[in-house]
Amino acid sequence: MNDLEKQLRSALRRCDPPTGFAERVMAHLDRDTDRDSQQKPASWKRWLKLRWAAIPALAAILVFGFWFRGYEQRQQEKEALAAKQQIMLALRITGSKLRMAKAKVKAVEGERRKTENTL
Amino acid sequence: MKRIAIFVLLAGTIAFGQEIKMPVNLDKLAAKASETTEVTLNGRTLQLAAKFMNDEGDEEARNIVKKLKGIYVRSFEFDKPGEYSEADIESLRSQLKSPIWEKVVNVHSKREGENAEIYFKTDSTDQIAGLVVIAADPKELTIVHIDGPLDPGDLEKLGGDFGVPRLETRPQAKPAKAGAR
Numbered sequence: 001m002n003d004l005e006k007q008l009r010s011a012l013r014r015c016d017p018p019t020g021f022a023e024r025v026m027a028h029l030d031r032d033t034d035r036d037s038q039q040k041p042a043s044w045k046r047w048l049k050l051r052w053a054a055i056p057a058l059a060a061i062l063v064f065g066f067w068f069r070g071y072e073q074r075q076q077e078k079e080a081l082a083a084k085q086q087i088m089l090a091l092r093i094t095g096s097k098l099r100m101a102k103a104k105v106k107a108v109e110g111e112r113r114k115t116e117n118t119l
Numbered sequence: 120m121k122r123i124a125i126f127v128l129l130a131g132t133i134a135f136g137q138e139i140k141m142p143v144n145l146d147k148l149a150a151k152a153s154e155t156t157e158v159t160l161n162g163r164t165l166q167l168a169a170k171f172m173n174d175e176g177d178e179e180a181r182n183i184v185k186k187l188k189g190i191y192v193r194s195f196e197f198d199k200p201g202e203y204s205e206a207d208i209e210s211l212r213s214q215l216k217s218p219i220w221e222k223v224v225n226v227h228s229k230r231e232g233e234n235a236e237i238y239f240k241t242d243s244t245d246q247i248a249g250l251v252v253i254a255a256d257p258k259e260l261t262i263v264h265i266d267g268p269l270d271p272g273d274l275e276k277l278g279g280d281f282g283v284p285r286l287e288t289r290p291q292a293k294p295a296k297a298g299a300r
Binding site: 076077079080081083084086087088089090091093094095097098100101104105108 | 156158160164165168171177183184190192194224226228233235237250252254263277
């Protein structure tokens with residue numbers, strides 16, 4: 001065991017607290033609690049003084065909120081209208097291709113019937 | 120817990136496997152095409168658009184669209200024939216396998232070189248849960264995938280409205296199989 005270890009051991013050895021230590025800690029805690037409860041009304045007073053600054057800030061937040069909601073709605077409407085145009089285009093293409101397939105099936109059936117009749 | 124995780128993973132994989140993926144090589148065709156139409160609309164966009172389809176004449180389209188999970192269209196028009204090959208379509212065709220997908224129309228015209236294939240996806244209750252149309256002629260290739268439930272009435276509307284004459288289908292009748300080569 002070297003010197004450093006010995007020094008550490010002696011510095012970190014377990015020892016009992018001095019008499020009255022717990023009482024002194026509790027007394028400190030009580031004092032801090034009392035100070036906090038005395039400070040509360042003071043912070044409320046400060047808040048009341050700040051209310052004139054808070055009202056315009058709240059109003060600004062509300063105005064921004066309404067504007068942002070409107071902006072979002074307008075964006076959504078734009079997106080929906082663009083999608084609607086694409087939907088109509090897609091349905092038109094689908095419709096024309098279905099009609100084309102139907103016409104081809106009819107033509108093939110017609111030819112088959114013709115052949116059957118000639119036989 | 121482990122079993123549940125494996126089940127969820129498997130179910131997800133199966134569900135993902137049933138999704139149709141537009142072949143990557145179709146995008147390459149856009150470079151050769153003189154005119155390209157590409158529509159990709161997922162369920163969220165369709166639901167959003169359906170809310171704004173309140174104009175006169177929008178009702179039929181809205182009723183179809185609000186049930187759908189996706190609409191995907193790729194249409195290419197070329198200046199000259201032979202710009203696309205069968206292989207370009209084959210990777211899509213290979214995904215349309217039975218029993219999930221059923222080919223209900225298959226028309227090949229050697230004379231005009233026009234081909235049309237219609238596939239229906241059927242669910243456990245035998246309802247149409249999706250539609251794929253592959254229409255190809257020498258100078259045009261169109262692929263349409265509609266993901267979501269469609270009833271015969273919707274098909275009639277699709278073929279008839281939106282500026283094209285109505286398909287003559289009987290109300291509530293199951294679409295007849297027509298395979299002609």
